Amino acid sequence: MKSSAQVVVIGGGVVGASVLYHLTELGWTDVVLVERKELTAGSTWHAAGGMHTLNGDPNVAKLQQYTVGLYREIEQRSGQNCGIHMNGGLTLAGDRERMDWLRMAQARGRYLGMDMEIISPAEAKAMFPLLEEQYFIGALFDAAEGHVDPTGVTRAYAGCARQAGAEIYQHTWVSDLRQRPDGTWDVITDAGEIHAEHIVNAGGLWAREVGRMIGLELPVLAMEHMYLITEDMAEVAEYNAATGHELPMGMDFDGELYIRQEGGGMLLGTYEQACVPWSPRETPWTFDQQLLAPDLDRIAPSLEIAFKHYPALASAGIKNVINGPFTFAPDGNPLVGPVPGVRNCWAACAVMAGLSQGGGVGLTLARWMVDGDPGEDIWAMDVARFGSWANLAYTNAKVRENYSRRFRITFPNEELPAGRPLHTTPVYDRLTAHNAVWGASFGLEHPLWFQRPGAEPREDVTFRRSNAFPVVAEECTMVRERVGLTECSNFAKYRVTGAGSAEWLQRLFTNRLPRVGRINLTAALDPDGHIVGEFSVARVGTDDFFLFGSQIAEAHHSRWFGGHLADGVRFDVLGLSLVGLSLAGPGARDVLQSVTDASLATEHYPFMTFRRIDVGMIPAYVGRMTYTGDLGYEIWVAPEYQRALFDLLWRAGQPSGIGLFGFRALMSLRMEKMFGTWAREYRPIYTPVQARMNRSLKLDHDFIGRAAVEAELARGPARTLGYFDITPDPAEPADVVGDEPIWHDGAVVGWVTSGAYAHYSRRSLAFGYVPSELAVPGAMFEVEIIGQRRPARLLPEPVLDPAGQRMRA
Numbered sequence: 118m119k120s121s122a123q124v125v126v127i128g129g130g131v132v133g134a135s136v137l138y139h140l141t142e143l144g145w146t147d148v149v150l151v152e153r154k155e156l157t158a159g160s161t162w163h164a165a166g167g168m169h170t171l172n173g174d175p176n177v178a179k180l181q182q183y184t185v186g187l188y189r190e191i192e193q194r195s196g197q198n199c200g201i202h203m204n205g206g207l208t209l210a211g212d213r214e215r216m217d218w219l220r221m222a223q224a225r226g227r228y229l230g231m232d233m234e235i236i237s238p239a240e241a242k243a244m245f246p247l248l249e250e251q252y253f254i255g256a257l258f259d260a261a262e263g264h265v266d267p268t269g270v271t272r273a274y275a276g277c278a279r280q281a282g283a284e285i286y287q288h289t290w291v292s293d294l295r296q297r298p299d300g301t302w303d304v305i306t307d308a309g310e311i312h313a314e315h316i317v318n319a320g321g322l323w324a325r326e327v328g329r330m331i332g333l334e335l336p337v338l339a340m341e342h343m344y345l346i347t348e349d350m351a352e353v354a355e356y357n358a359a360t361g362h363e364l365p366m367g368m369d370f371d372g373e374l375y376i377r378q379e380g381g382g383m384l385l386g387t388y389e390q391a392c393v394p395w396s397p398r399e400t401p402w403t404f405d406q407q408l409l410a411p412d413l414d415r416i417a418p419s420l421e422i423a424f425k426h427y428p429a430l431a432s433a434g435i436k437n438v439i440n441g442p443f444t445f446a447p448d449g450n451p452l453v454g455p456v457p458g459v460r461n462c463w464a465a466c467a468v469m470a471g472l473s474q475g476g477g478v479g480l481t482l483a484r485w486m487v488d489g490d491p492g493e494d495i496w497a498m499d500v501a502r503f504g505s506w507a508n509l510a511y512t513n514a515k516v517r518e519n520y521s522r523r524f525r526i527t528f529p530n531e532e533l534p535a536g537r538p539l540h541t542t543p544v545y546d547r548l549t550a551h552n553a554v555w556g557a558s559f560g561l562e563h564p565l566w567f568q569r570p571g572a573e574p575r576e577d578v579t580f581r582r583s584n585a586f587p588v589v590a591e592e593c594t595m596v597r598e599r600v601g602l603t604e605c606s607n608f609a610k611y612r613v614t615g616a617g618s619a620e621w622l623q624r625l626f627t628n629r630l631p632r633v634g635r636i637n638l639t640a641a642l643d644p645d646g647h648i649v650g651e652f653s654v655a656r657v658g659t660d661d662f663f664l665f666g667s668q669i670a671e672a673h674h675s676r677w678f679g680g681h682l683a684d685g686v687r688f689d690v691l692g693l694s695l696v697g698l699s700l701a702g703p704g705a706r707d708v709l710q711s712v713t714d715a716s717l718a719t720e721h722y723p724f725m726t727f728r729r730i731d732v733g734m735i736p737a738y739v740g741r742m743t744y745t746g747d748l749g750y751e752i753w754v755a756p757e758y759q760r761a762l763f764d765l766l767w768r769a770g771q772p773s774g775i776g777l778f779g780f781r782a783l784m785s786l787r788m789e790k791m792f793g794t795w796a797r798e799y800r801p802i803y804t805p806v807q808a809r810m811n812r813s814l815k816l817d818h819d820f821i822g823r824a825a826v827e828a829e830l831a832r833g834p835a836r837t838l839g840y841f842d843i844t845p846d847p848a849e850p851a852d853v854v855g856d857e858p859i860w861h862d863g864a865v866v867g868w869v870t871s872g873a874y875a876h877y878s879r880r881s882l883a884f885g886y887v888p889s890e891l892a893v894p895g896a897m898f899e900v901e902i903i904g905q906r907r908p909a910r911l912l913p914e915p916v917l918d919p920a921g922q923r924m925r926a
């Protein structure tokens with residue numbers, strides 16, 4: 118065994134093997150993989166081997182597409198048979214909502230070049246004669262689906278990696294991990310120690326235990342999962358003889374099951390409602406290529422549906438029942454990337470669909486390690502999307518919810534209940550008393566909208582407009598015509614202090630820093646000029662700043678700032694030690710002025726001022742800006758003051774007709790002001806030039822990524838963020854939710870990033886990226902919304918107050 122290596126990958130399942138392979142592909146060959154038993158000994162060996170490209174998140178779908186496309190190559194190069202069966206797959210819809218979901222998935226796949234076809238039940242029956250047509254209203258056919266041999270795939274990755282110089286040590290258990298002061302690692306195994314620059318946690322079923330070796334509690338939990346294999350069936354043999362090929366795969370949402378041919382019989386797996394976590398606290402190290410006791414009663418409801426939908430199964434004998442554990446993160450997506458706060462430690466775990474996703478996970482992690490950038494948009498998989506609040510109990514609640522909803526639709530306006538409420542601010546009860554409908558993000562409850570008094574605070578889930586629509590319209594009108602109050606604690610808040618802070622931030626930010634007492638907007642870039650973050654920067658002293666950013670990116674951004682920290686600079690995550698309320702609308706100044714001695718007149722407190730003032734008896738930092746684009750203030754206080762602040766503003770606002778508004782109204786208001794948002798318009802795959810962040814980009818100072826920005830400005834961006842006015846279907850209006858394809862001249866040329874109905878302006882609006890040569894004001898496009906291509910006109914400026922007079926008034 119080597120005593121030192123550049124990388125030690127811990128775990129020889131399909132994911133660890135893929136990471137090892139991809140590292141060697143990118144030229145890192147001093148890499149080793151350590152496996153406690155044999156390759157695949159965790160969850161990989163008993164996987165059903167199914168692979169799909171279809172995924173609700175197009176970026177994840179892209180990585181699945183990459184994975185599925187990789188198998189022939191590694192099979193050929195390694196000489197290891199991967200058992201590839203590209204039979205195609207049918208996703209079957211039993212109701213209108215599911216059909217809508219399929220249409221949206223098909224549309225999202227278009228700009229990834231995924232060629233999927235919507236077919237009728239009769240066509241589905243012709244492809245898969247075992248099904249009973251009457252239970253379905255349509256299906257999506259994807260030719261790029263099939264199944265592989267999980268062991269063959271793992272060995273093929275390993276074989277290719279070995280050819281390139283990687284070494285694999287089986288029957289070697291990593292029992293401890295110790296970091297040296299220089300950030301390198303001593304990997305302690307039962308066969309000796311390896312000194313490594315980097316470690317990768319690909320521990321699969323034991324990823325949590327490997328994390329605990331360095332004091333981490335990774336949000337990952339294993340669930341039991343069952344599939345059964347039937348005896349050979351005459352119907353299958355007939356089909357194979359008649360067509361010369363195997364049956365396609367089937368995904369049946371009503372039965373919460375998947376089905377495919379296995380040998381001469383069928384394999385049927387279920388995601389049962391009565392799901393059971395496995396080893397919820399600690400995974401035993403003694404577990405080795407074992408299975409769990411089957412429990413057919415638990416999956417009986419799915420089997421009943423299966424026997425109705427595929428009657429031939431009812432009379433087929435069961436040859437084998439497999440019950441095995443595999444892992445999930447709270448949202449079902451993998452945990453990939455640099456572990457926040459731990460140098461040279463990488464995660465590649467919680468991969469619940471290793472045969473669909475393993476290749477993409479390996480590729481992006483290897484790029485991240487070698488190039489410093491994953492090279493793809495893997496926001497949905499970033500290990501930093503959870504904070505420390507995602508502990509064992511939270512993970513348990515969320516993973517069980519996620520497992521039982523594996524085949525359920527999560528609507529764009531749906532808020533899932535498990536693990537909530539967790540973080541609440543002091544005004545939570547006040548807002549609940551005002552009939553708030555709550556959502557949660559990054560563990561924190563935030564008000565979405567306020568139901569009318571007496572009505573149930575509940576939103577109907579839908580792809581179209583919900584019962585919130587008319588109420589949110591009233592909230593928008595209130596803000597634009599009177600004054601609205603909302604909570605704005607759901608920002609990430611950071612404080613940067615210490616000698617050299619200004620110099621440090623200036624080097625990170627594309628905008629020049631504001632003067633003391635002012636606030637401005639800025640972006641942070643990577644060296645290639647991609648957007649790493651988007652922040653409001655408030656300066657309260659020469660070397661004293663507050664930064665406000667996207668809350669969901671709090672851990673992600675903290676990791677980035679932490680990785681760039683300069684000596685003498687202190688970077689603090691404020692979390693809920695600073696909470697906020699926001700007043701917006703033409704009456705906002707009168708309301709706030711009535712409770713403070715500080716003059717709020719524009720000549721004393723102009724737009725983009727940020728100062729420490731007293732509001733009543735409450736010490737506050739008050740920024741004159743809001744995301745509504747109206748006259749407004751964000752008022753930041755310590756949590757112990759927030760209730761008093763709420764009561765004070767609420768009372769003071771009564772003469773002005775103050776009311777509450779929530780996040781849905783905010784999203785509507787920001788759309789009509791053409792304000793982009795993090796994770797949608799601004800993501801690490803876009804640049805500030807493409808995103809038209811002109812106001813935040815000043816080339817009068819040096820900053821990370823500046824050379825790339827200048828080069829892009831010189832040659833012109835290949836794509837540009839457009840702002841579209843859409844004409845919805847008058848019969849059944851629906852607005853964009855994000856990721857819809859944008860058509861031009863009969864071809865898909867771009868995609869929507871986000872949008873909303875702008876109630877006050879009465880327009881359905883969207884943002885989306887299109888080729889720059891097409892981004893001409895007035896140009897006509899079409900946006901595909903739930904299977905319909907709706908006209909979309911590219912607008913040159915915000916539909917409301919393009920000169921920005923309201924916020925400066």
Ligand SMILES: Cc1cc2nc3c(=O)[nH]c(=O)nc-3n(C[C@H](O)[C@H](O)[C@H](O)COP(=O)(O)OP(=O)(O)OC[C@H]3O[C@@H](n4cnc5c(N)ncnc54)[C@H](O)[C@@H]3O)c2cc1C
Pocket residue numbers: 127128129130131132133151152153154155156157158159160161162163164165166167168289290291292319320321322323324327342343344439440441442443444465466467468469470471472473474
């Ligand atoms: C019944 C069932 C059916 C499934 N069907 C499918 C399917 O059809 N399609 C699909 O894509 N996925 C399927 N899966 C999921 C799939 O099995 C997983 O996504 C995949 O196996 C995850 O691989 P991994 O490498 O992350 O983890 P694992 O396979 O668990 O590998 C982790 C490895 O790390 C090793 N290890 C851990 N700690 C240490 C240590 N300290 N020292 C040394 N070695 C260590 C373990 O021994 C193990 O071999 C199924 C799972 C089950 C249970």
